[in-house]
Amino acid sequence: MGNYASMNMSPFSGDQPENVALNQCKLCNELGIESERLIIPYQTHGTEIHEIDESFIALSKKEKYEALYGTDALFTRLPNICIGVTTADCVPLLFFDPVKHVIAVAHAGWRGTCNRIGEKTIHSLIDNYQCNPADILVSIGPSISPDVYEIGKEVMDNFANEGFDLSKIISHRSESIYLDLWKANKLSLESAGVKSEHIEISRICTFTEHNRFFSARRLGLKSGRMLSGIMLIG
Numbered sequence: 001m002g003n004y005a006s007m008n009m010s011p012f013s014g015d016q017p018e019n020v021a022l023n024q025c026k027l028c029n030e031l032g033i034e035s036e037r038l039i040i041p042y043q044t045h046g047t048e049i050h051e052i053d054e055s056f057i058a059l060s061k062k063e064k065y066e067a068l069y070g071t072d073a074l075f076t077r078l079p080n081i082c083i084g085v086t087t088a089d090c091v092p093l094l095f096f097d098p099v100k101h102v103i104a105v106a107h108a109g110w111r112g113t114c115n116r117i118g119e120k121t122i123h124s125l126i127d128n129y130q131c132n133p134a135d136i137l138v139s140i141g142p143s144i145s146p147d148v149y150e151i152g153k154e155v156m157d158n159f160a161n162e163g164f165d166l167s168k169i170i171s172h173r174s175e176s177i178y179l180d181l182w183k184a185n186k187l188s189l190e191s192a193g194v195k196s197e198h199i200e201i202s203r204i205c206t207f208t209e210h211n212r213f214f215s216a217r218r219l220g221l222k223s224g225r226m227l228s229g230i231m232l233i234g
Contacts, residue, residue: 008214008224010086012042015224031082031231036061039083040227041071045111049124052076052083072112073121075104077129079234084227088214089206091181092141092228093118097125099135103230110151113184114158122192133193138200141228142213145205146171146180153177159184 004015009027011020021035028035039052042065050056050071057078059067068074073093074083077100085092085107095104106112106121118138125131156177160166169184170177182201189199206213206226214224 003219003223005224009040009084009227010225011040012086013088013225014222027227028082033080033082033231037081038229039064039068039074039081040086041068041074043072043085043107044070045107045109046070046072047112047115047117047120049073049075049106049117049121051124051128052078052081054078057081072108073104073106073117073124075102075121075124075128077102077232079232082229082231084229086225086227087141087143087206088216088219088223088225089144091143091185092226093121093185094139094141094228094230095121095125096137096230097129097131097135098137100125100129100131101232102129102131103232105228105230108181108185110155110158110179110181113181113188114155114162114164116162116188118185119188119192122189122194134195134198136194137198138189138194140182140185140199140201142202142204142206142209142226143181144207144215144217145203146178146182148205148207149179149181150176151179155179 007023008015048071083105085105090109093106104121106117108117169180206215210218
């Protein structure tokens with residue numbers, strides 16, 4: 001209903017829990033998995049990354065929630081586990097290593113992008129599974145586009161301080177500053193060793209296509225979220 005219509009997948013955005021549970025149940029039925037095998041972290045625009053392994057699956061519901069509180073990226077090699085992040089203008093990143101059969105997801109708003117969460121997720125895959133970044137495929141999902149993502153000077157300065165080439169990610173129009181989160185994430189992933197041709201950008205803007213996607217900039221924080229998920233089929 002209202003700002004949560006329809007198919008809000010986030011249990012953390014103020015929607016009625018029973019509605020979210022029903023939506024998640026519908027998705028899990030389509031995927032052919034039990035609802036507890038859909039893993040969604042409580043995101044805080046940070047860079048905490050968590051592995052979903054057998055020890056995590058064995059935790060109680062409360063322990064799982066506590067383990068994933070403040071987590072913005074997940075990775076796993078377990079089959080039939082759907083890991084996902086929820087977004088409404090922020091950038092969802094989906095990772096797949098077809099050689100090591102490993103997957104990952106990350107939530108990259110401007111803070112996560114600036115702090116290179118995509119790059120850090122790649123390094124987690126290297127450290128834990130000895131992945132070769134040249135093998136990893138990445139999808140940059142629907143999110144706010146550089147045409148409409150207006151920011152303040154302080155956000156631009158944060159990117160400059162983190163070593164981003166502003167000439168490649170910032171544009172100035174009508175005395176306003178616009179940030180290209182898609183390009184910033186692509187550049188960060190490439191610096192981690194991901195091949196340019198292995199990075200797909202959906203180029204779908206959640207803000208301008210708000211009739212199809214949730215947009216927090218249009219609806220406010222108390223609104224629905226899309227789920228971007230990935231799963232290995234066992």
